[in-house]
Amino acid sequence: MSGISRRKFLKSTVVAGGSAAAAMSSTKSAFAMKEFEGYPDSMGVLVDLTRCIGCRTCEAACNKEHNLPEPAVPFDNFSVFDQVFHGGKQKRRPTEKAYTVVNRYETKAQGAPVYRKIQCNHCSEPACLTSCFVNAYKKTKEGAVIYNADVCVGCRMCMVACPFGVPAYSYDSALHPEIIKCNFCYDKRLKNGQPPACVEACPQDALTFGHRKTLVKIAHERIRSNHKKYVDYVYGEKEVGGTSWMYLSSVPFDQVGFNTTLQKHPILDNTKSFLGIVPMVLGIWPAMFLGFHLLAKGGKGEKEDKSKNKVEVHGE
Amino acid sequence: MKNFIKAGFKPVDSLNDPDDGHRWSIMQKLLLGLTPQEYFKQLRRNPFNWLLFIIFAVGLPVIVYRYYMGLGSVMHGSHDYPWGLFLGFGLFCMVPLSASGFLLGTTVELFGHKKFKPILNLALLNGLLGYLFAVIYLLVDLGVPWRLYYPMVISWGTAAVLFLVGWHVATYLTVQVLEVSETFFEWINWPTAKKYIHSGTIGLTVAGIILSTLHQGALGTLLTYAPGKVHPLWYSSEFMWIFYLCSSVFAGLCMVIAVSTVVKKTMAWRCNSDFLDNLDAITIGLAKGASMALVTYFAIKLIGMTHDNLWVYLTTGWGTWYLLEIGLGVVLPIILFSIAIRKKSVGLIRFTAFLTIAGLLMNRLNTALISFNWNLYQEIPHPLETIISVTIFALFIVVYRFLLYRLPILYSWKAVPAKALASVPVLDQAAPISTQPQPEHQFAKGMSS
Ligand code: SF4
Ligand code: SF4
Ligand code: SF4
Numbered sequence: 001m002s003g004i005s006r007r008k009f010l011k012s013t014v015v016a017g018g019s020a021a022a023a024m025s026s027t028k029s030a031f032a033m034k035e036f037e038g039y040p041d042s043m044g045v046l047v048d049l050t051r052c053i054g055c056r057t058c059e060a061a062c063n064k065e066h067n068l069p070e071p072a073v074p075f076d077n078f079s080v081f082d083q084v085f086h087g088g089k090q091k092r093r094p095t096e097k098a099y100t101v102v103n104r105y106e107t108k109a110q111g112a113p114v115y116r117k118i119q120c121n122h123c124s125e126p127a128c129l130t131s132c133f134v135n136a137y138k139k140t141k142e143g144a145v146i147y148n149a150d151v152c153v154g155c156r157m158c159m160v161a162c163p164f165g166v167p168a169y170s171y172d173s174a175l176h177p178e179i180i181k182c183n184f185c186y187d188k189r190l191k192n193g194q195p196p197a198c199v200e201a202c203p204q205d206a207l208t209f210g211h212r213k214t215l216v217k218i219a220h221e222r223i224r225s226n227h228k229k230y231v232d233y234v235y236g237e238k239e240v241g242g243t244s245w246m247y248l249s250s251v252p253f254d255q256v257g258f259n260t261t262l263q264k265h266p267i268l269d270n271t272k273s274f275l276g277i278v279p280m281v282l283g284i285w286p287a288m289f290l291g292f293h294l295l296a297k298g299g300k301g302e303k304e305d306k307s308k309n310k311v312e313v314h315g316e
Numbered sequence: 317m318k319n320f321i322k323a324g325f326k327p328v329d330s331l332n333d334p335d336d337g338h339r340w341s342i343m344q345k346l347l348l349g350l351t352p353q354e355y356f357k358q359l360r361r362n363p364f365n366w367l368l369f370i371i372f373a374v375g376l377p378v379i380v381y382r383y384y385m386g387l388g389s390v391m392h393g394s395h396d397y398p399w400g401l402f403l404g405f406g407l408f409c410m411v412p413l414s415a416s417g418f419l420l421g422t423t424v425e426l427f428g429h430k431k432f433k434p435i436l437n438l439a440l441l442n443g444l445l446g447y448l449f450a451v452i453y454l455l456v457d458l459g460v461p462w463r464l465y466y467p468m469v470i471s472w473g474t475a476a477v478l479f480l481v482g483w484h485v486a487t488y489l490t491v492q493v494l495e496v497s498e499t500f501f502e503w504i505n506w507p508t509a510k511k512y513i514h515s516g517t518i519g520l521t522v523a524g525i526i527l528s529t530l531h532q533g534a535l536g537t538l539l540t541y542a543p544g545k546v547h548p549l550w551y552s553s554e555f556m557w558i559f560y561l562c563s564s565v566f567a568g569l570c571m572v573i574a575v576s577t578v579v580k581k582t583m584a585w586r587c588n589s590d591f592l593d594n595l596d597a598i599t600i601g602l603a604k605g606a607s608m609a610l611v612t613y614f615a616i617k618l619i620g621m622t623h624d625n626l627w628v629y630l631t632t633g634w635g636t637w638y639l640l641e642i643g644l645g646v647v648l649p650i651i652l653f654s655i656a657i658r659k660k661s662v663g664l665i666r667f668t669a670f671l672t673i674a675g676l677l678m679n680r681l682n683t684a685l686i687s688f689n690w691n692l693y694q695e696i697p698h699p700l701e702t703i704i705s706v707t708i709f710a711l712f713i714v715v716y717r718f719l720l721y722r723l724p725i726l727y728s729w730k731a732v733p734a735k736a737l738a739s740v741p742v743l744d745q746a747a748p749i750s751t752q753p754q755p756e757h758q759f760a761k762g763m764s765s
Contacts, residue, residue, distance in 0.1 A: 086693035154459020156398035171388030270540035
């Protein structure tokens with residue numbers, strides 16, 4: 001599993017960088033140990049945009065399940081689909097008050113509008129997790145990416161890193177601000193093998209819960225058996241190393257708000273070329289610069305230089 | 317202050333009062349040898365202090381407000397722009413501008429270029445304060461600032477680049493405190509400690525190089541977590557760390573030139589002749605270093621452009637903005653520096669240093685803020701966010717000036733004044749300052765320039 005060995009390698013390099021600086025190399029291995037075992041049992045959800053009718057039932061179910069604040073616009077009011085922000089450039093997104101939102105897209109390719117549900121995609125190699133310097137995130141064996149507010153420092157690096165723009169931050173709290181995002185209903189449901197609230201609530205069967213591996217097969221099967229209806233692409237199968245939530249669509253994905261330019265390999269890989277130099281710098285620099293130093297001194301005659309040094313420091 | 321100097325006043329620069337030989341008390345050292353009344357008089361007379369006063373009067377309450385009401389009260393609280401000026405300016409700009417410490421430490425202590433010695437302490441202090449204030453900006457920006465030490469002791473996100481940045485900035489800050497503490501121990505008269513620190517200079521300097529190489533680069537690498545959000549022209553997963561490291565070299569050097577220019581203009585009375593007489597030659601030397609780094613930077617930028625095939629973007633609006641940054645902040649400085657070095661025109665070098673700094677600010681803000689989310693929308697920083705940023709920067713200036721006035725950074729400490737020790741006078745008050753002009757005094761000469 002190249003993914004695992006890559007992570008292991010990167011982890012130990014940064015640990016080396018951090019701890020060697022603090023002369024704590026003995027603890028190094030202990031902290032590099034925490035490893036993902038791969039995700040053979042990862043669960044996931046397949047979102048079929050062709051089935052979604054924009055009823056917002058999933059939004060309501062999620063809100064209820066997690067005791068989120070009452071929404072400004074009730075869930076049976078569809079005027080939210082007309083909301084645009086920042087000069088019309090942006091539709092709704094998950095916020096500190098909503099783990100998930102559904103947006104409507106009018107597309108050229110299709111007369112009828114297309115609806116798309118947005119929530120955390122529970123990446124296989126989550127950028128939020130790997131960018132967090134206090135390890136606040138965890139990828140569970142069931143595939144959920146969950147967050148622990150107790151250690152979060154609030155640097156918001158994870159928000160910068162998430163390629164899907166998912167994590168929100170409760171900026172208005174002075175004492176307990178935290179990252180807020182969909183947690184795959186991990187605590188009350190996923191952990192016990194139950195499907196998430198939104199999936200269960202969907203009246204259209206637009207959301208299919210299952211093992212990620214199976215879902216990939218189902219997705220391709222749906223495309224094959226109905227290739228006129230679907231775009232031949234499973235969004236999330238490969239994006240940034242694969243995500244647990246994946247999408248099928250009848251219109252090109254970039255027309256319904258998906259970022260189709262994302263890299264296929266994990267975001268973590270981008271730091272590789274830098275992390276590669278860390279051990280080199282740690283290993284080579286001290287000897288090299290001390291060598292330079294001795295050379296520079298040697299050129300002038302060591303003893304003479306030393307005494308001169310002293311005079312210069314004290315004698316002006 | 318200038319007026320006092322004109323009047324023949326000599327600020328504390330030695331262990332004992334040269335007139336009567338008694339030891340300066342800490343209080344007298346703090347007030348530079350002035351009486352409290354005189355000290356406040358000179359504070360009040362300086363119009364710049366009034367400006368600072370206004371900034372603090374407005375800014376400090378806003379900072380208090382931020383801690384009471386939460387970050388959302390002073391920022392837009394955007395989920396798309398998690399980082400604003402506090403990090404975009406405070407971290408991404410302050411850190412490269414503070415590379416001066418390790419650069420001159422290396423030059424003087426390791427390579428033995430004694431020519432730069434007079435400016436070494438200034439460069440070290442500039443480094444220390446830059447980092448210190450980067451951390452202060454961070455304390456304002458963090459959602460839960462009282463957990464700043466968490467990545468150190470509570471929970472280790474060891475695969476994260478930010479983890480490396482955090483550790484390195486913390487350790488490097490310690491290294492710099494030690495480096496600068498040499499002058500402090502001299503000032504409070506604790507020679508043993510000074511000697512002890514001095515014996516570790518080489519170790520500290522090497523540690524400084526390692527830490528700086530890594531975290532300057534790491535800062536750039538932070539943005540490789542956000543490919544697609546940062547505009548391709550400012551992004552490179554391969555070269556980001558080299559760009560950031562290399563630009564920190566000329567940024568740090570130009571910052572020393574800029575600060576020394578300000579110092580020469582506004583506090584020449586505090587500088588000794590070693591500093592003032594050598595400054596021009598040193599400035600030219602620094603400019604040579606800076607222009608070499610600039611050329612290297614420009615070359616690797618070109619390689620990066622070709623590698624990622626970014627030429628197509630140059631025709632867009634972003635391309636124009638990018639060309640402006642490179643043109644004003646890199647190419648023009650290269651040209652101006654080379655002219656100025658050839659003609660030995662220190663004035664032009666100083667101007668170019670400021671220009672280069674502006675270019676660097678542009679680059680860092682462009683990567684971290686302006687071109688961030690280029691395909692979403694642009695965000696203009698919240699007014700209160702701007703006010704806080706300015707306030708902290710003003711605080712930076714005040715602390716900077718406070719230390720320069722006192723610690724033997726621009727001048728050297730006179731430990732044993734030979735003459736004065738002979739008599740043992742019984743004076744327990746600061747010597748009254750004569751108000752008679754004594755133009756023949758050596759400090760008055762410094763001021764007239
Ligand atoms: S979608 Fe974003 S928040 Fe969710 S796991 Fe992936 S990177 Fe993390
Ligand atoms: S905001 Fe919290 S969870 Fe996100 S990267 Fe920072 S410390 Fe980690
Ligand atoms: S999986 Fe759970 S938390 Fe996530 S959107 Fe659905 S209901 Fe909300």
